[in-house]
Amino acid sequence: MTKTALQSDRAYDLAIVGAGPVGTTLAILAANRGFSVILIDARDPHAVPRQDTRTFAIVRGSWRLLGAAGVTEALGGLTEPLNGLEAIDGGTHWFGAPGVLFGNEDLPDDPDGQPLGQMVPAAALQSALDEACGKTDGIDWIRGQLFEGMETGPAGATLTLSDGRPIEARLVAACDGMKSSVREAAGITTEGHDYNQSVFAANVKLTRPHGGIARQLFTPEGPFATLPMPDNRANLAWYMKRGAAEAIAAMPIEDINAELNARFAEFAGLMEIDGPYSAYPLVMQLATRMVGARTALLGDAAHRINPLAGQGLNLGFKDVGALIDVMCEARDVGLDPGSDVSLERYEKWRRFDATAAAMFMDGIDRAFTNDSNFLKPLRGLALTVAQRVPPLRQALARQASADQDHLPSLMR
Numbered sequence: 001m002t003k004t005a006l007q008s009d010r011a012y013d014l015a016i017v018g019a020g021p022v023g024t025t026l027a028i029l030a031a032n033r034g035f036s037v038i039l040i041d042a043r044d045p046h047a048v049p050r051q052d053t054r055t056f057a058i059v060r061g062s063w064r065l066l067g068a069a070g071v072t073e074a075l076g077g078l079t080e081p082l083n084g085l086e087a088i089d090g091g092t093h094w095f096g097a098p099g100v101l102f103g104n105e106d107l108p109d110d111p112d113g114q115p116l117g118q119m120v121p122a123a124a125l126q127s128a129l130d131e132a133c134g135k136t137d138g139i140d141w142i143r144g145q146l147f148e149g150m151e152t153g154p155a156g157a158t159l160t161l162s163d164g165r166p167i168e169a170r171l172v173a174a175c176d177g178m179k180s181s182v183r184e185a186a187g188i189t190t191e192g193h194d195y196n197q198s199v200f201a202a203n204v205k206l207t208r209p210h211g212g213i214a215r216q217l218f219t220p221e222g223p224f225a226t227l228p229m230p231d232n233r234a235n236l237a238w239y240m241k242r243g244a245a246e247a248i249a250a251m252p253i254e255d256i257n258a259e260l261n262a263r264f265a266e267f268a269g270l271m272e273i274d275g276p277y278s279a280y281p282l283v284m285q286l287a288t289r290m291v292g293a294r295t296a297l298l299g300d301a302a303h304r305i306n307p308l309a310g311q312g313l314n315l316g317f318k319d320v321g322a323l324i325d326v327m328c329e330a331r332d333v334g335l336d337p338g339s340d341v342s343l344e345r346y347e348k349w350r351r352f353d354a355t356a357a358a359m360f361m362d363g364i365d366r367a368f369t370n371d372s373n374f375l376k377p378l379r380g381l382a383l384t385v386a387q388r389v390p391p392l393r394q395a396l397a398r399q400a401s402a403d404q405d406h407l408p409s410l411m412r
Contacts (some may be wrong), residue, residue: 015169022299023175031138057310061402061411083212089247180301185387186292199244202277208269
């Protein structure tokens with residue numbers, strides 16, 4: 001259901017630009033807490049949705065947030081439990097490839113019996129969120145319109161859409177992706193770098209049971225990862241130098257299968273491409289600030305990181321939970337949720353975590369994507385210690401699953 005009846009007598013509490021998983025989840029949660037919301041969605045409601053073969057690793061804390069948004073039941077039967085994460089250093093070693101595996105047993109017990117996470121098809125997640133959004137009171141959902149610009153002042157912001165209509169809001173949430181128009185309008189710059197790598201992505205049928213384990217093999221050319229899916233399938237990500245992944249994606253499917261199995265059958269068992277496949281460039285991009293005048297950045301608009309550990313969307317959900325907490329806290333003490341004071345709280349909460357995650361993933365990529373005789377023993381020692389020291393392994397599991405006390409309230 002699409003809502004188009006606009007309130008005209010006052011400003012919205014929150015205008016959200018971008019209706020992907022981050023923006024739609026934010027809209028539902030904010031409206032459920034009594035905020036008036038307008039969701040500006042560039043998707044054409046009459047167009048056939050594009051095929052999305054991605055699969056998201058939704059970790060435990062993020063799954064709780066989606067539960068609060070009322071979408072987890074709708075995803076029943078479409079997900080695969082994520083029971084563990086395994087990382088193996090595949091460079092040449094004297095005594096075998098070292099690795100670390102942590103899983104559900106390394107996490108505190110969950111009252112609902114949730115595993116480390118859930119593997120969720122991107123299309124299924126977006127469909128469930130769209131359905132929930134259409135049923136949520138307090139959201140004006142405008143589809144097929146683009147954000148064209150905004151002006152900010154002491155009392156709020158005025159947004160202009162592609163049809164010329166003005167929208168008044170106290171706070172603007174930029175959820176419009178890596179090339180965010182809202183971020184640009186707010187005058188917020190970005191920094192980062194191009195990895196000169198691309199990722200070949202596909203779904204595959206496996207012959208070896210995956211057991212719900214996400215597995216990652218680090219090679220000198222780049223990582224190769226398999227993420228568990230229902231029916232003993234997997235979503236794979238194969239990192240290569242720029243141009244190589246694109247060349248693989250241009251090959252006939254039987255040649256791709258032959259190349260995959262020649263290189264990685266020992267690691268993953270025999271594989272067969274199952275459905276569409278693609279290649280995309282790998283970049284890191286961080287906004288220099290996560291807030292501007294009357295503006296908060298969330299998700300890829302704020303941080304695009306190396307997808308090595310599947311943390312990208314989960315960082316976006318942390319942004320959502322933090323902004324909801326900040327808005328509610330401000331309202332409780334009589335403050336404007338879009339004021340500089342409120343936005344400063346959001347910035348302090350989220351910027352360090354997002355930057356630290358980006359730098360950590362960047363460091364892992366640099367440390368493991370080589371066959372350096374100096375780094376190999378250090379990598380082996382680090383992985384061996386992580387595997388054999390339970391408190392360290394448990395800390396890694398809690399960090400990976402977003403199951404920590406300092407997280408936003410909806411994720412705890």
